Amino acid sequence: MKMNYIKKLALIIPTLIIVSCHDDLDQTPIDPDSFTENDVFANADEARGALAKLYASLALTGQQGPAGQPDISGIDEGTSQYSRMLFSLNELTTDNAVVGWGDPGLPNLHAMSWGAGNDFTTAMYYRLAQEVSFCNSFISNASSLDDPSVASFIAEARFLRAFAYYNLIDLYGNVPLVTQISTELPAQNSREEIFNYIEAELTEIQNNLNESGASEYGRVDRVAAWALLSKLYLNAETWIGQDRYTDAITYANQVINSSYQINTVDANGNGSAYDELFLADNDSNGAQDEFIFALNFDGNSSRTYGGTTFLVHAAIGGDMDAAAFGVNGGWSGLRTTKALVNKFDYAVTASDEDGNPTEWADHRAMFFTEGQNLEINTIANTFTDGYAVTKFKNIDSEGNAGSDAGGDFVDTDLPLIRMAEIYLTYAEAVTRGGSGGNTQAAVGYINELRQRAFGNTDGNISASDLTVDFVLDERARELYWEGQRRTDLIRYNDFTSGSYLWPFKGGSQSGTSVDDFRALFPLPSNIILINPNLTQNTGY
Template sequence: MKIKTLKKLVLILPVLALTACHADLDQDPIDPDSFTETNVFSTPEEAKGALAKLYASFSLTGQEGPAGDADISGIDEGTSQYTRMLFSLNELTTDHAVVGWGDPGLPNLHAMNWGASNDFTTGMYYRLAQEVSFTNSFIDKAGNLEGTEAENYIAEARFLRAFAYYNLLDLYGNVPLTKEVSTSLPEQASRKEIFDFVEAELLEIQDDLMESRANEYGRVDRVAAWALLSKLYLNAESWIDTDMYKESLDYSKMVINSTYSINTNDANENGSAYDELFLADNDSNGAQNEFIFAINFDGNQSRTYGGTTFLVHAAIGGSMPASEFGVNGGWGGLRTTKALVHKFDYAVTATDADGDPVEWADGRAMFYTDGQELEINTIANTFTDGYAVTKFKNVDHEGNPGSDEGGNFVDTDLPLIRLAEIYLNYAEVVAREKGGDVATAVGYINELRERAFGDTSGNITASDFNFEFVKDERSRELYWEGQRRTDLIRYDEFTTASYLWPFKGGSKNGTAVEPFRDLFPLPSNIISINPNLTQNTGY
């Protein structure tokens, strides 16, 4: 398993030892020598090391790894990792996942009764605040450098800042907008102002980013800016009450026409290339051709108890053989609800004695059923209630385990934006009758389904294509990738009674909750520190 370039840079540059305990979005890194023109920004080559820290802030949690010198205080270090918290806020709150652990604030997520002091909603705000602070400092200092290379680095830093604000926009709505390092308490910006900032940044930097797939693996190019614009515009009606589906369609087409491609390698046993996207060698097995923006992990060089280490270990329990997943054991926590399992009912090929599905023709139905109950009667401490998910593994396409010989930490990279999602963005706009071509959308969906089935048996026709189908297809293709809450809000199904799943709202059969829960609260201590801020409605 090769060590990715950015991971090397983070490890060999002690000058980048940053710590942050943010009270707001405008805080300086605590270490006054972290970003200085004399030692980090003297040349573009040195600045590249600082850029690596901006990427690493999304994958790592501190300076020692996997624990011991955290970037963020007040929360378990492994829990504070960005993609682990993204899973907690955008998947555990939905039909896609439950977790049996009783950590303070964690059971409240699926029950949808969190408060303003919830550790997870607070921790994510701080993690994103850290990224904004780091990128602001980088952009300021790197501005003294000259040349195309330095311009590329600044554009990448601005993309990462825009991505952080995209998350803040989605999760919290009205937040402070800080574009430079400052010691003053910031004013609160409206959700529309945050939206406009993200849009303007991405439009402005797109030509300064490198051409499609011309950058190193793990770093973004201009297609990432187009893809994030596609996502931003797709949610515009939900977030700022403005129909921008045409713009989403336009940028989706730009992404689709780039040099990224759907992974269709058939190197695994069941003939489906879908699972290769989530294996330990997904940086080299062909999956990387589909990854527009991914967070890189390495079991030896970038250790964390978040990331895919969390997704693999936490999803193993019951009678599941951990060795088949390339790790030394399971944490017995994550399962899914029958609502997700039933999305694949059209592809069931075998059932158990109770009539529950146990095998599917659709290779995306990656569930472990042996000893597991489809129905969830008890979430806490009962791993066998609910099917387990086998989507993420720490083995390569030949079955070899990842690089950590102890089996603790995982090599599998995690895509945050991949081409398949943009296919589905295009299809959703068409299904909403906001533009595009039905035949083209059907073609994109069939390309994904041919990969999933290994042949054309799962293909659809134009008569099968509609909005409800596309909604379910997004769930089937993208589950556990940090997308679901955002999608359900866009469909007006997250808090309403129009779609229920087990234990939604804390009820076994599911119930509607207050609509203000479409947004998470700003951390209560942030509100107490900064009188310029107003808490989100309902909290």
């Protein structure tokens, strides 16, 4: 059963968050069906319901859904959903995706020419600041309840707050650290201070979170804390100049030895189950065993124009049959570049008359090629330039469409952290010299992923194949369109430099380097104007 995020909950924090400060927390909700804040925190059962709002803030966009009463103003509501903006900032800025739409600020993302007023970089800051604020308020109110079960709820809220800050230091660098509701303008903290805070929070709450697998689907347990720590440590050298690869291995090992596991056999008993990770029944087809932290969606009860509704509809166009994806039509927007397609060159089994690949033995190469050009000559309004991606679908393992009879909204859940990523974290940390792991174990984890991808051992590698660069390419093959790519390229010094180019990087058709300051997004320009304590990131 999917966790229902659409239950009526008290909106205990104002909707537009600018500096994570609030001076009207006592206002009465406009919605007559809403509880008051006192009702929400009357007992542990009501607090558990309020906890859902913290998860919902990442999955949905407002109080009505799919549009109306938005959490964040100043941007199209569907666009403001967390994972849709994560895709925009961490995938559209890379070799993994282009979009043909001309929304203000959107073409600048792939061209890497955004400014401090960009709608998408601004709205993501607001979304994450809102999540921090919701968590702060929940923690403050729930702490007054004298019930042992509330401790785990508070730990979940602290995890979600730490997750928001993980995103903030990844995307923006130096940001205010706010852990309590306040009317004071916050000071700016360094990236290292935020890093240390996240580390301390996750370490402290791990034993207050439920044991591995003990939480209902859609809620985090202590394995999520270990997984986020491993991700944090993998980026430590890039973010704060500290080699923490040994720590990344330590926590990756704890995740790997937990109850979560790779979904290696599909629902019909076949060997390849990669595609089932991204189907409408991925909360029950075995994929859920791999999902350590996921956003839950339901085409009837949790509607949004972001999330997987965006990933399915926006990727359909040209000669593609929308019904085969369980929806009523495509938005003709998202495609990929040949740089991603070329990552699968070793597995090509068929090509067209021009020699462009059309079929692959690696089943992770989920591309629609009919009527599509491998080369991109024009991004805007030309869906057929660039291969389409078929990774996300609103059909279940038996081929049935999702629950929304109209075909507008999607049931497919979206993994934010899954076991395959932790395998790759372990492998990368080993190749970067971390201790506590070993190459043979890393090779074994990689081969487990590749055996799922191929359905046999044809794609297996040996120890001599496992290099730092190989892991980057394997991350591209396994995790594309899951919000990881920009962070990976920055860690490898490939995001801004001329060492790795892709079509239209820096606005050039053949690709070009950009200034290094692009490794961070700007703080929103109006935040800088409001809060004199903040200093804008270099270059903006």
